[in-house]
Structure formats: structure tokens, C-alpha cells
Amino acid sequence: MMKKRESIISYLEYKGIDELPGVDRRLAEEAVAAASGAYAPYSHFMVGAAILLDDGSVVRGANVENAAFPSGSCAEKTALSFTVANHRDKRSVAIAIAALSGGALTAGPVPPCGNCRQMLIEEEQRLGTPIKIILAGKSSVIVLENCQSLMPLSFTRSNLR
Ligand SMILES: [Zn+2]
Secondary structure (H helix, E strand, O other): OOOOOOOOOOOEEEOOHHHOOHHHHHHHHHHHHHHOOOEOOOOOEEEEEEEEEOOOOEEEEEOEOOOOHHHOEOHHHHHHHHHHHHOOOOOEEEEEEEEEEOOEEOOOOOOOOHHHHHHHHHHHHHHOOOOEEEEEOOOOEEEEOOOHHHOOOOOOHHHHO
């Protein structure tokens, strides 16, 4: 018998970085700072990501573009790859993402692309604990309690069994 099912996500929306609770605000500010490290000579769209580890340290990432466009890397992927490669003994608890366009923080939040969502979900499943996501824009900031909610019915390692 066919069943209709729904997947609903819930998230918090703030009116700006200043409205965030302290820990989230500091991580969002780290993401904004990280964006200035982007190498984006083609799009001029500079994205920064900041991952908070469970010891309180922060790993920054930025987008790195390439003349061969698919060779480039997103900010989230850069930060996550560095974290997994260098801090396997620590736990990622949150990631903040922000983007600069024309040198200024974008008005709205910039969500991670599908590839990065896929990578974030894998890390969340590897750890077995949620990774909070903070999408920081100038006039709107979205906070999700975990990465899985960004990609319902996602392909995961359990599908390989
Ligand atoms: Zn991406």
C-alpha cells in the first residue's frame, strides 16, 4: 500500500550575526574572517567556513578556485578536509559559513552546495554526533542543529552494504 511521507526541517533564523548567542556569534565572525583568505579570481565570490572543534579550537577554510573550474574547492570542503586530516582525535561540533561579494558580507545566508552537504553528513555520521550549521548573512542568519536535515534521503555508507 502506497504511503505519502513528509520530511520537514526546522531551523532558527536571526536578523544578523549580532543577534546570535556568544559561541555561535564568534564562530560566524571566524567564517567572515576566513572568507578573506579565499582564492576566487574568477567568481570574486569569497566564501569562508569555520569549524569549531570540541577543544574550542577553530579550523578555517576558504574557497580555492582554479582555471580548470571543476578543480576548485569550496570553503566548507577545504575546512572539513583539513579537520579530518589533522584533527581526527577531535570532534567537530559546529560549522559557520559566510560569503563576501564585492568585499561585503552577503545580505542573505549562503548555504552549502550539494557536494559539501554530502561531505558534512558523512562526517556527522562518522562522529555519531550532530554538527550544527550556522549560515551567516548580514540581515539573516540561519542555524540548523545538524547537517542531516539539509539533505533528506541522502546517500550514505549504509547504502553500500
Ligand atoms: Zn560546496
